[in-house]
Amino acid sequence: MTEAALLRPALYPRHAELGAKFAAFGGWEMPLEYAGGGVLKEHAAVREAVGVFDVSHLGKATVTGPGAAGFVNACLTNDLGRIGPGKAQYTLCCDDATGGVVDDIIAYLNAADDVFLVPNAANTAEVVRRLAAAAPPDVTVTDRHRDFAVLAVQGPRSADVLAAMGLPTGHGYMSFTSAGDVTVCRTGYTGEHGYELVAPVGRATELWDAIMAAGAEHGIRACGLAARDTLRTEMGYPLHGQDLSPEITPVQARSGWAVGWSKPRFWGRDALLAEKEAGPRRTLWGLEVLDRGIPRPHMTVLSGDTPVGEITSGTFSPTRRIGIALALLDTAAGLVEGSEVEVDVRGRRSRMKVVKPPFVSAGVR
């Protein structure tokens, strides 16, 4: 594969000034961690105070026109009928034939004729392609990936920071409201109370500076995507490309709560209903390390000497100070909560306990 030039977010100069180390995320060159910070400090800032992430690499797409919401509801898994305008919903774009997850998405319901989608950076073009190909003539699907910046302000002090900026803070979890041209969403992927601000890309720098200024007295830290990964893993939130993929269905990944099972239509419905009925051949579990090992993606999980699954996400939990993982475990192995397994960590056996995530209790509301 040839390496295409990486896109840079509008805030790239700000990140560089803060001494960020950069890494490629879905075709974008994004901050991994910052000088003077590092994963542990940035992670702790979000759990204990407040952190700000530039997540402008996330995709943005609009679906507009008469019946736009109904069209989205007939494609994506979750039931948009469960929410009203001003609410957001976690949903999945599945392959119609296999039920495998093409992407996980947040859908913002503006109105019956206006839905804003935030897919993952790497999958945006594919999600837009699939929706556009299926859309009726009067529904328009537009890729607006580079038109908006997305800044996530996350942590127990996040409301204080937004209040100091004069932005609304009182709306409920998974709802959003507008303040001028900034949309303030009570969303995030850290497990903490937080907000995602969606703004025209030309406003990104001004907004970032305002967040940093207002956050100073609350101990705000610029946080990179490495900390976002440890934060989301502690919550057991899946990452597409690891815990969800076209080869992994929502039934296997325990994401059935994001499927509107009673809907007459959504992509993958037949395959997923059949799999749900028969029972999945493997299921996503959490693993907590009982010794000093740190599990990493693609390591083999063993019960005795029998391979029973594979790690999909694994890291060191800064909060718990142990290794934690998400792993797809074979149903046939008969593992249950509390079962002990081993993981081959580069030739050494590490003992782990099967658990149900989250690994850390959530404070999102």
Place this chain on the structure above:
Amino acid sequence: MIPDDLRYTAEHEWVQPEASKVRVGITHYAQDALGDIVYVQLPEPGTEVAAGDSFGEVESTKSVSEIYAPIAGKVVARNDQLGDAPELINSDPYGEGWLVEIEPAEPARVDELLDAASYRRLTEQ
């Protein structure tokens, strides 16, 4: 960040010759590239190592890096403080964050390692 009085390897380890042994650690450059170090695996004292052997691991939140013996010999000490405080490698890589001490089989071989100027050129490439 590259002390002049140490020797170095291309694998970003430093070596400090002492009377009958050498102290070994990873460089500032290496710890910075790894990020926050959360786990260290070191050989037991008494372990015989050949130059270039992988004899341990330094693991950060995001990645793991093998440590290679810079010189052949016997491991005579390891820094047990790192078990509870692996972050010492980040905060003081050339001091409190040392990894092991090796009694070299051929002490003169230390002179074949990179000097500070050569290592600096390597990290600036």
